[in-house]
Amino acid sequence: MAESSLPFHFFGIRHHGPGSARSLLGALEALQPDALLIEGPAECETLLPAVAEQQLQPPVAMLVYSQDEPSRASFFPLAEFSPEWVAMRWAVQRGLPVRFMDLPQATEMALDKEAQASREAELAEPEKNETAAPPEDVAEGDEAVLAGSGAPHPDQRYARDPLDALAEAAGFADGETWWNRLVEERGGDSAVFEAVGMAMTALREELPNGLRGERYALREERREATMRQTMREAARAGFQRIAVICGAWHVPALQAATTAKADAATLKGLPRLKVQATWAPWTHRNLASASGYGAGVDSPGWYAHLWRTNALADPTDTEPGPRFIRPSRAAAWLARVAQLLRSHDLDCSSAHIIEATRLAEGLAALRAQTEPGLPELHEAVRTVICMGESAPLRLIQDALVIGDVLGSVPPDVPLVPLQRDLEQQQKTLRLKPEAASKIVALDLRKDTDLARSHLLHRLRLLGIHWGTRAADQQRNRGTFRESWDLQWQPELVVRLIESSRFGSTVETAAATRVLQSLTPQTTLPEIAEAIDDALLAQLPPLVERLMNEVSARAAITGDVQQLLRALPALANVYRYGSVRQTDSTLLAGVIDQLVLRAAIGLPNACLSLDEEAARGVQKLALLADDAIGLRDFAETTEAWQRALQVMAEADTCAALLRGMATRLLLDAKIWDEQRIGQQFAHNLSLGVAPVDAAAWLEGFLNRQALVLLHDDAIWGAVDAWLAQLGEAQFLQVLPLVRRSFADFSRAERQQLGSRAVRGQSSGAGAAAVVGPTGAGTGGATALDAKRASLVLPTLRTLWGVASER
Structure with missing residues (x-):
């Protein structure tokens, strides 16, 4: 800034860094500022009074959303070890003024909306897109950003994380490890901020914002201009010791000589949206980098452990304790590991913990570390406790390194009525999130x-x-x-x-959303599924509306397949209606109406279908038959069975569907054995094309072998049909028949094979002969008296019958 003599004290921190937070706390105690400026959206200043409330427990997030488009929203998470949270609580407890100084989200969202509209317009004009340069990949920094379309920096190795450059110079694998070792695990010295500022100044000279594209650079320029304007306003307000807390990357830009006129020109004419801010609970899992959060950390659970264990030794801590005992963060961490493993029935004794602590401390000393870090602790656990296995480490990673901590917000935090209603129901029903x-x-x-x-x-x-x-x-x-x-x-x-x-309640909002989703193009099956959902959700007015809609559409539709698809969902609801305490009278009437209309149109719908279409109708008809069985109403069932009889006897109907209809009539005991035999003789005769005969048999068997195993007449009819085929016909039919039998279970195929073997060994040949009616007149298997006599002594003993002399 041009006004470099103003009383600003800069603290470059890392978001969600426990070492940065601990160092910042000591620096604030030493400085005793009269105002704090913190990197964050200006709209969130209204949320600051809640920071002093004990019921606001991190991890939490400041949520900013558009009033007109609530789906357009941004979260700004805070953990107990976040420097911003520590500074906010420190200032609020002392009654000091706090201001957020980042670019307002009202502007950010408006710019994002304009960019989205521009991209959609470009996609709508493909001829222009062919000549346009391809966009750059999205780059991720300490916040989620939009990639620009300018020329990339020559050295792209550091585009994702500029700290990688410092890490490479210091001999570390990446910037995360470098910063973690030097700042987060060793924090506590306020002098670190001066060193960080110098490092960031050198880094920005080598790696400017343009490294990530022009759009990113423009966004950062606007953000930093807003920060400088807020600093000038604080200085004009008369504050003498102003603590400026921001991401370390921004410190050089805020200290630079930039005029107020230049910043005003940068921010001139920016659009705005109407936004609202509130607090929302957050989780450690959503703080993790693995969640996709741009400013996330790799190990939020470990960072929380660092913060808590080092807080006990912090001189500003008011809790009493023996000052001469320095808490061991390694031993405390391994104790938590032991508790976790034991809860999953994994062996972990006190001796394990002692030896693992010694090994971790030894590894840290070999690597010139004052205390073990997470890599040393992991190696110690794998070696001592897990005996070289890595599987338990995945459990530790998920439960402890990341964790499942969920924050809480006070009940008086501004919420929309729907949130209030849900919270009240969660409390009443004892369903804690x-x-x-x-x-x-x-x-x-x-x-x-x-x-x-x-x-x-x-x-x-x-x-x-x-x-x-x-x-x-x-x-x-x-x-x-x-x-x-x-x-x-x-x-x-x-x-x-x-x-x-x-709506303002969960009940009314759910019903309204379902109704608004209905359109003239919504199919009957979709409405039937909606009825099922509405009954499960106990929404009686919605159920009645949907029932009337189904009834009205069923009365005018001629699509039999839609009618059949709608039946299973409705029948399932009807079946479990008593458990759900629902009125099934109206539902039964709708089912009956659908079945009657489907029965009238089904025979005509099955005419002249190819194989694929026939299989589709077969699947729907079988499901509908099950649904009608659940309804179990005589008039409805009779209408359906009359339609099946017409299908079974209609030669113009697909063979697969005729076979299916015959089988359903057999299972329902509508046709006796003689009638079924006639159908076999008609559909498996020599005059029928082998392909059609195989399709009819497939439909009749319906992937079930029991009818062959337990009905001698059907066994004989199928056997006789196969026996009468010539070689050419048999080769043509074989793949089709094999496909039908392939759907049988392994046990069923074995039983079929055993029965075929028994039939051949008995001398009866094919076990049956097709009689005049086509039904199998099974030949009696010859009895081997010599073999039968072998079991007689055992039977006499069991029954207590005297042996014959």
């Missing part, structure tokens, strides 16, 4: 569990997947049980805010 995955088994016979199920299904209709259906861990197949895998994600807050346009 947790960051860790948790299986919850619900007994729908209990009122509380039923209400929980309704809530989770309503959230699912809103696209808020707090819970997903899971396999029942108690292996209870009863329809009254339902299991959910619950895991709260911070992003769900944005979904809640976005869904608030549908």
